Amino acid sequence: MSVLVFLENWDGKFKKLSFELVSYASKVAEMLGQPAIALSIGKVDASELEKLAAYGAEKVINIENDSIKAFDEQVYTSMIAEVAQKTGANILVLANNNSGKALAPRLSVRLKAGIASGVSRLPVSINPFVVYKKVYSGKAFANVAIKTEIKIITLAQNSFEVVESSKTFVVEKMNIQPDGKLMKTQVKEVQKQSGKILITDADIVVSGGRGMKSPDNWGPLVELADLLGAATACSRPVSDEGWRSHDEHTGQTGKIIAPNLYFAIGISGATQHLAGVSSSKFIVAINTDKDAPIFEAAQYGIVGDASKVLPKLVEAVKEIKSK
Amino acid sequence: MKILVCISNVPDTTTKVKFVDNSTKIDVNGIQWVINPWDELALTRALELKDDASNGVQTVTVGHVGLISSEPTLRKALAIGADDAIRINIEAGDAYAIAVQLAEAIRNENFDIILCGIESSDHNGSTVGGMLAELLGYPSVTGVSSVKIENGQLVITREIDGGKEIITVPAPFIAVVQKGIAKEPRIAAMRGIMMARTKPIKVVEPQLIDSLTEVINYEMPKPRAACKYVAADDAGQLIVLLQNEAKVI
Structure with a gap:
């Protein structure tokens, strides 16, 4: 059993959101007495992967594959689902940003896992598994029970403090070959704003x-x-x-x-x-x-x-x- | 080409929410129900695509899971311009239950483009669109701020952290749409309201399906401390407070 946290990267780098996610996953893992495993897909430097250890990930699985040319939601879902099965993940943690919103619901169906999104705190209880989340756009909150064996949480950005807790740490390269037939998204053009602090990242x-x-x-x-x-x-x-x-x-x-x-x-x-x-x-x-x-x-x-x-x-x- | 827009029936966004039955249910007294704002923008975009005959969009259908009580919201969607509606006749469960009901009801309807708003303003889940895509085995693109049809090909703009991507994807597919997808929600004209009365709403009997999650109860946010005022003439004092008291700068 493990808590699996999926981390996207931005041009091969992680950011504060990534460390919030790892901190959160490792605290949940602690509550359950399980290891926290981080999953990174794409080309990321070893030094970046090592940063994750400082926030409590015991293992980082890195999938690097030249055939993945775009963020295709079906392809990523397949790869994450495969890693979840291999690592016996019973909790999956993703960000509540556009990538997390893309992948978490597909994984929910794939793994028959109930999902709570935009969670801002550690679980209220483990058995039953109850989390606290924003509803009505912040006008109220709900305690939501996830009733399935596998559970998916998306974490609201800037809601959970990064916590340093060094663990012994291994990086495992995993070779998962995505199903080429699933790769339907073709990116024609990328327009990036440079030099601006992102509103969603800003303190x-x-x-x-x-x-x-x-x-x-x-x-x-x-x-x-x-x-x-x-x-x-x-x-x-x-x-x-x-x-x-x-x-x-x-x-x-x-x-x-x-x-x-x-x-x-x-x-x-x-x-x-x-x-x-x-x-x-x-x-x-x-x-x-x-x-x-x-x-x-x-x-x-x-x-x-x-x-x-x-x-x-x-x-x-x-x-x-x-x- | 056929477009489906999935719509959720939500309390008007200015509603002051209250809960009843030991805080397990929203108090529906006095609530104005509306089309979820993102779904309304999605519907607007679908109708814009249909307006341009060169896009070859034949029909725009709205899909909804809910009881007969949500028909006024569906009629509103028809008045705005949707051609017909599909209502799966059951009180909406959690996102998974909703997605399964939608998937089963539309599996054989051969929609080419399915548009879902990125979240509903009640449960803020952001999950039905992606689940529906997975259940149908369709590709999905999430965080979409533009859908165009160029020479029969779908050209999508996806918002990513700090930028955007221009993507092509084959139909059938699901776009989970956000701000930018349409400028302003389209408003029903009198003629539309008259026509909506006779447009078809197909009522589909639901599947037996359990929710995977359950709301135990709701809580109101903790009241914030009263606002501390600084005189306008002495505005600089605010910065001192933010530094020494709040410790945020």
């Missing part, structure tokens, strides 16, 4: 709404974000107006994020916006309307105009940075 997100009044007013907001090493985001009306790119839209139908700190600047805090950001650990609200619902969700607030408040914040950050 701090600085977000602007209609209260910014014009796309020309974003300068100080971007400066604040740059000084804090933060990502920039926006509310839906702002992206709909074309003031900012759609990639920046956070909210129910946009990006759903859980940073340590979220600045909502000129954002009133409609339910749909809060659905995307309510898992933030701290929310700062800056709004001219003292009755705006965003202040109910926020821990810190300034009632004031963004154009006057932002330059003061920029100055204050410069000051603490200079110390």
Whole structure:
């Protein structure tokens, strides 16, 4: 029996999300008295694989295969299912991002395994197996029992702290030949944004709404974000107006994020916006309307105009940075 | 070409949710039921594809698992422009049970493109589309922000961390769609509402299938501490609090 955690890589590298996943899997494994095994598919340097040991993986299985030219959901499902069977996995952990959302449900059918997605804590109990997850876009939570022998969990990003716990560690190269007939996805073109901090990865997100009044007013907001090493985001009306790119839209139908700190600047805090950001650990609200619902969700607030408040914040950050 | 859009019937996203029966069920009193927002965008895109005759889309069907109580939501989908609907007549179970019901009901209907929203706004599962694909043995693409038909070939945009991929995939296939798939949800016009009354809803009797998971109970989020205000003139003080008190910068 094992807890198997699937890790994607980004150009051969892991990131904080990967370490959150391994930390989570290894804690679940500890609860069950089983080993945590990490599975990585694709070309990843040995030094990257070794990083996983620091978070409690006892074994890393690496499948490298030149015939896998694209992320094909059927091909990956087949490979992960085969590894799950070989390692006797009774718990599978994946990320609750687009790749995890692609693979977990297919694996659920393949392995006849119940699934709980967007889980943000360790299991509430092992027998019965109950996990705690967000429902109604953060307006409530549910305790969900998974009744099958094999269980699948997708972990919400930024919800579980990375925990260092070194274990003796082995890397095993596994040779699994994917079924060529399944390979139906052909990637024609990849468009990457470089140099930008991803909103979903960022510890701090600085977000602007209609209260910014014009796309020309974003300068100080971007400066604040740059000084804090933060990502920039926006509310839906702002992206709909074309003031900012759609990639920046956070909210129910946009990006759903859980940073340590979220600045909502000129954002009133409609339910749909809060659905995307309510898992933030701290929310700062800056709004001219003292009755705006965003202040109910926020821990810190300034009632004031963004154009006057932002330059003061920029100055204050410069000051603490200079110390 | 035939398109199926799977739709979920969910409480309007502005609903303040409450639970009853020892927090095991949502209180349905006063809830406005709507098409799940992502499914509504998926339906809009399907209709856009059909509008352009060169795409060769003959029909757009909506598929749904639910009791007769969700027919108003299906009628709304028909009013927006879907040609017909399939309703599997059982209260929705967990994602697996829903996917099995859908798969069995449509297995022989030969849909070329199946669109599913990336999540439902009630259970936030993100699972039915992928499960349906696996049950039918179709390829799937998840996180889709564009579906086009170019010279009879499906061209898909998949959102990945920090970028996008342009993909081709043969039909039949399932796209699990997200933001970007359509700009604004299409709204029903009066003519559509009139026509929807006579469009067919095929009612399919359900399979006997057990859920793999079960909600034990619901909990409300812990109330957050009251907001601490900093005067606008003294805004810099906020940064000091974030550094020394919250310790997040």
